[in-house]
Amino acid sequence: MSERDYYEVLSVDRGAGEGEIKSAYRKLAMKFHPDRNPGDSSAEDKFKEATEAYEILKDPEKRQRYDQFGHAAFNGQGGGGGFQSGFGGFDINEALRSFMRDFGGGGGGFQDMFGGGRARSNRGEDLRIRMSLTLEEIAMGVTKQLKVNRLGACQSCSGSGAAAGTSAETCRQCGGAGQVRTVTRTFIGSIQQVRPCPECQGSGKTITSPCPECHGEGRAKISTDTEVEIPAGVSEGNYLTVEGKGNFGPHSGTPGDLQVVIEEKEHDHFVRQGDDIIYQKMISFATAALGTKLEVPTLRGSETIKIPAGVQSGKAIKLRGEGIPHLRSYGRGDQIVLITVWTPTKLSSADKKLLEQLEQSESFQPPKHNKSFLQKLRESLGV
Numbered sequence: 102m103s104e105r106d107y108y109e110v111l112s113v114d115r116g117a118g119e120g121e122i123k124s125a126y127r128k129l130a131m132k133f134h135p136d137r138n139p140g141d142s143s144a145e146d147k148f149k150e151a152t153e154a155y156e157i158l159k160d161p162e163k164r165q166r167y168d169q170f171g172h173a174a175f176n177g178q179g180g181g182g183g184f185q186s187g188f189g190g191f192d193i194n195e196a197l198r199s200f201m202r203d204f205g206g207g208g209g210g211f212q213d214m215f216g217g218g219r220a221r222s223n224r225g226e227d228l229r230i231r232m233s234l235t236l237e238e239i240a241m242g243v244t245k246q247l248k249v250n251r252l253g254a255c256q257s258c259s260g261s262g263a264a265a266g267t268s269a270e271t272c273r274q275c276g277g278a279g280q281v282r283t284v285t286r287t288f289i290g291s292i293q294q295v296r297p298c299p300e301c302q303g304s305g306k307t308i309t310s311p312c313p314e315c316h317g318e319g320r321a322k323i324s325t326d327t328e329v330e331i332p333a334g335v336s337e338g339n340y341l342t343v344e345g346k347g348n349f350g351p352h353s354g355t356p357g358d359l360q361v362v363i364e365e366k367e368h369d370h371f372v373r374q375g376d377d378i379i380y381q382k383m384i385s386f387a388t389a390a391l392g393t394k395l396e397v398p399t400l401r402g403s404e405t406i407k408i409p410a411g412v413q414s415g416k417a418i419k420l421r422g423e424g425i426p427h428l429r430s431y432g433r434g435d436q437i438v439l440i441t442v443w444t445p446t447k448l449s450s451a452d453k454k455l456l457e458q459l460e461q462s463e464s465f466q467p468p469k470h471n472k473s474f475l476q477k478l479r480e481s482l483g484v
């Protein structure tokens with residue numbers, strides 16, 4: 102993004118009105134328009150810079166933000182509408198589009214004007230499927246076989262779209278290029294326009310006798326098995342792209358991609374928090390008082406943990422490295438075992454007698470205050 106002052110770029114003063122800004126920009130845009138300065142990258146930069154300044158200053162809201170905060174108002178958010186292409190402000194195509202929007206004099210027809218060199222339009226569609234994984238699968242990484250229903254090459258014509266015994270011919274209108282160039286005259290001179298060939302819809306080929314199975318499109322519904330390797334550590338919403346496994350392109354075009362979107366299945370007794378796994382372990386108050394060793398499940402099997410005598414409810418015991426592997430770095434999260442002391446809800450009369458006896462014991466009396474609890478509470482409340 103330009104660091105020069107936008108008013109300076111357009112050579113207008115800070116109080117300039119809308120009309121003044123527009124005409125200042127128009128003058129610069131005409132002077133530096135790439136069609137008038139072919140191959141001149143400094144003219145291209147000036148054109149982009151002027152367009153960027155104009156896009157901000159013509160919009161009262163953006164202009165106000167710019168007046169108040171300068172370039173910082175748009176840093177890190179790509180300058181708002183239409184500038185998302187990042188790296189060094191916006192690219193020349195975007196600048197040209199934005200110029201044509203206000204000065205092209207035409208409607209939507211001009212939108213695609215500067216898409217020169219675009220790929221042919223016979224690329225197949227991308228497909229998106231969801232894949233549900235258990236926490237165990239996420240922890241280990243997993244290879245899955247997927248059945249994907251998609252459009253593949255038509256078997257009768259092997260994707261060409263031409264009936265048996267005939268073949269597709271090179272399109273006469275575009276000579277097989279799949280796109281046509283037209284020249285439009287505007288007030289800044291002639292502008293070259295590239296669009297998919299209307300005769301062959303961008304495929305570069307015409308079919309005189311279409312395949313009866315696919316009606317000349319060259320595609321048919323198929324189901325394919327695709328193997329997908331999921332690395333350990335993925336999360337809900339992550340996706341991976343399998344190139345070329347989307348729909349086949351019409352008329353032997355390029356296939357689209359397959360996007361696999363990860364979903365996380367709810368686990369019966371683990372809850373994921375980032376790359377940590379939380380597990381609640383309930384113990385009786387007798388166990389809490391006496392202490393013991395016991396086994397808890399982990400994502401990879403089980404671990405023995407030591408419950409110290411006199412443990413309090415709410416104690417967290419950390420099993421290092423028993424969580425989910427970090428996706429983008431080494432190491433793993435932890436498993437946190439939350440100890441909860443279970444209070445019985447049904448008592449036999451014998452139980453009751455025993456407890457009433459214990460209740461008399463001095464060691465069963467809780468302290469009046471719990472300093473460490475109060476300290477933790479203060480910390481968590483920030484007081």
Ligand SMILES: [Zn+2]
Binds near residue numbers: 274300303304305
């Ligand atoms: Zn054509």
Ligand SMILES: [Zn+2]
Binds near residue numbers: 255258259
């Ligand atoms: Zn066919």
